[in-house]
Structures are given as C-alpha cells and as structure tokens.
Amino acid sequence: MSYVSQVIQLLASLFVLALGVGVLAVIVMYIRDKTQIESTVRRNFPVVGRFRFLFEHLGEFFRQYFFAMDREELPFNRAERSWAYRAAKDVDGTIAFGSTRDIRRPGTTLFVNCAYPKLAKELLPAEPVVVGPYCKKPYSTTRFFHISAMSYGAISRPAVQALSAGAKRAGCWLNTGEGGLSPYHLEGGADIVFQLGTAKYGARNDEGELDEDKLREVTAHDEVKMVELKLSQGAKPGKGGILPGAKVTKEIAKIRGIPEHSDSISPNRHPNVKSATDLLDFIAQVRNVSGKPTGIKSVIGAHGWLDELFEEINRRGIESAPDFITVDSGDGGTGAAPMALMDNVGLQIKESLPIVIDRLEHHGLRERIKVVASGKLINPTEVAWALCTGADFVNSARGFMFALGCIQALQCNKNTCPTGITTHDKKLQRGLVPADKAERVYHYHHNMEKEVSTIAHSCGVNEPRLLKPVHCRIVQDNGKSIPMGDLM
C-alpha cells in the first residue's frame, strides 16, 4: 500500500473514531439531561437545551459587536466607549457627517457657545486649586480630572502599575480605593489619595479599629497627598464589601492588615461614626494624625444629613470641615455588588451634585469644602457638565479602565476579566503591559482635559474651572432647553 493511501486510511479511521466518540457523548448527555432535576429546559429538551446556556454566555460578548446600536448599551454605549478608546490611543478624535446623538432627548446637556470665543493667545494657564488650607500640608493642583478609587485586589497589579505611571505623567491623582496602599500605587511616583474604607484596611488593628500609628506610617509617604474617608459608594450604598478568602493572598493580607485566606467582611458603615459630630471628630483625628487634607466620599440618597453636618461645622468653625466631599453617583461602578443596590439605591450624579452644591452655598461653605464628582463622567461633555454645576474636580474609575483596555465584559466579580484588569489570573494579566497602558492612561487624561478646555473656550471662558451654570442648558420633555440655573 502506498504511503498516501495509508494516510487516507488513518484519517478515515480517526474520523470514524471521532464520530463514534461524538455519538457516545450525545447519548451520555441525553441520558444525563433527561434524568437530572436542576434544569427544566435540559430535562424537556435534552442536548439541544444546552445551546441556550452557550448562546446566553456568548451573547454577552457578541451583542456589542453585532446587534447593539451606537447609543444603546449600558452602562456605557459604544459611542461613549469609542471616545475613551480613541483618546487613550491618541488617534484622531474627530467624527464625520453629523452627530449620532439624539439631542432632543430630555436631560441632554447643551453648552452655550458665545459669539466671540477665546483666541488661542488669550487663553490662561489653569489656576491651582488648594485643598485643605488649614492642615499642615495642604494640597494644590491645576488638574481637574483624576483617577477614582479602585483597590488593589479589585483590580490587578499590572493595572495599578499602569495607573500609577500614567497618573504621574498626566499630573493627576490616583485614589487607592479601600484596599490599602500597595507598593504598586507608589511605584510610578504619582500623587496618591489614600482611601480609608469602613474596614480601615491598611490602617487598622486586629479588631478593625483605626490604628493611628499605621495611619501615620502610611500617610507619611510624600506621594500621599490626601485622605478620603469612604462613607459609601454609588454601586453599593449601605453595604460593606466582602473579600473572599481565596482572594486574600499573603501579599493582599499584609497590605490590608488582615489574616491570610479567610473572608474579610467590611462593615456597612464606619462603626465609630453614627452622627455629624462623630464624623467631624473622625475627620479631625485623621487630619491630625496625617497632617494632610481629609475629605469624605458618599453617594447621596436622603440628604438631610448634609444640613446637619454643615450646621455642626459652622458651630465648630470652618477649620473643622472635611476638606473635600466626593459625590458618587448611584449608578457608579464596583468590582461586585448586589443588583438591587447597584440598580436602584442612591441618586444619580445629575441630581445629587446640584443638591450638594446648593446645600454648601446655603451654609456658606462652598469655598471651604471642595467638591469632587464621579459617576459615568467618562466623556468631555459629562465632565464639562460637572464643572458647570460647580464641581472643582471630576473623578473617573471606569473611564480609566477603558484606557487600560477594558471591553466592558462585565466580569469584574469573577476573576475572569479578559483584559487582565480585574483578575488575579497571571495568564490573563499577561496581556496588560503596564508601560504601554500607562501611555494610554496619560493620553486619555490629556485629551479629556484638552477637549473640556475646548468646550470652555467655545463658551467664551479662559479655562474649564470658569465654566458656570450659565454656560449650560438642559433639554426638557418638550425638546426645548432651559438654563441649567433654573433647575438648581
């Protein structure tokens, strides 16, 4: 027999074998599906019923490529993500023919361009903003766009390294999130906001209370410029996080100050804070120990507590105030949270930011307490809206995740993130090269500040922080816009 016919015979045998194995597998699946009791679909439609689960799973990935329209998906549609990707890659950000945005939709922001926009030679460099003028080491920055809290643990080591190096180049701050300060946050030399969550990771004793010595040590780093006390975040107000034991590696345990390989549950509020007076005492304690500006982060729901807090500040004196308030949107992101909290608890930033600004003005504290806004502010329009409303700074978490290459696979809670951002799987992290992604973080930041400046110049002001409510109109139900100030 010739060599060729031997090969053909072998292939034929392999084919028959594969066919036999296939048929056997179908028979086994049929019997298993028919006899199992967990799945109705598989019990009623053995074997074919399994495709439902496969397609449902694949649908998560393919919808965005084949079926969803540009402005359709949530949390971020393709148009919003594309802007972030193009900005991060520093490629041409212009679009052609006309806008695909339906600007007649109620709630749409329209900026009020002036007849005589600023010439390039008339533009001024941005003025620095000083945070915490009464503490030992006030912080000053000209940047208005910064990286929001995401802890090492929720995001991977290369992701933190890329953010740290990118933030340094961009000149913006990087918030550690509640998981403590890791060496990777410090690696790039960027300005750091150290976040103290309800479990006080990174500055706690064995009982989970604040350990002043550890706080002093962690905030003594030159890079740490401010401390943020997290009261709540938009995606899970009133809920403490659970870090499963499997994720509590030796390194993460050391950074957070918790035992290895056992579940770590953070309380749903700071156990030591249950009133405005407690909160101001806690702020004073942290500010005294750290010597650095100390603020709070919260999603706003019921807002009477703000009036109580501001009245108490005015009783004690304005030095006692938090140096900043970060207002997070009810539709903010997270590594993991229950759907009910993520979907329906807490006001979104479009509603809560005007409330906070209004209450601050009412109590005469607008200048004293700086305001940071966050929540789906990932494109220039949204950032410019927040500045018009009165924010001093805008934070973004998911915008910078897009800069790192996030494809919105919605797997942050599963350790299977295909882009290596929210996984500790080394094989998946391999694709995320910190040096390359740091460049993207820088470009995303740079192009954001540049385009917001373009909006400001079109409105006739020299720099973005001079944007005011008068520069913005909001489209109403009848398709016509009214001045933003009328709604505040």
Ligand SMILES: Cc1cc2nc3c(=O)[nH]c(=O)nc-3n(C[C@H](O)[C@H](O)[C@H](O)COP(=O)(O)O)c2cc1C
């Ligand atoms: C993966 C991930 C981890 C986060 N971790 C924290 C955290 O540790 N502390 C916190 O206050 N907020 C955390 N957040 C919320 C963000 O800081 C931010 O407030 C929220 O996502 C809204 O901003 P965005 O719409 O730009 O993402 C996290 C968000 C994400 C997506």
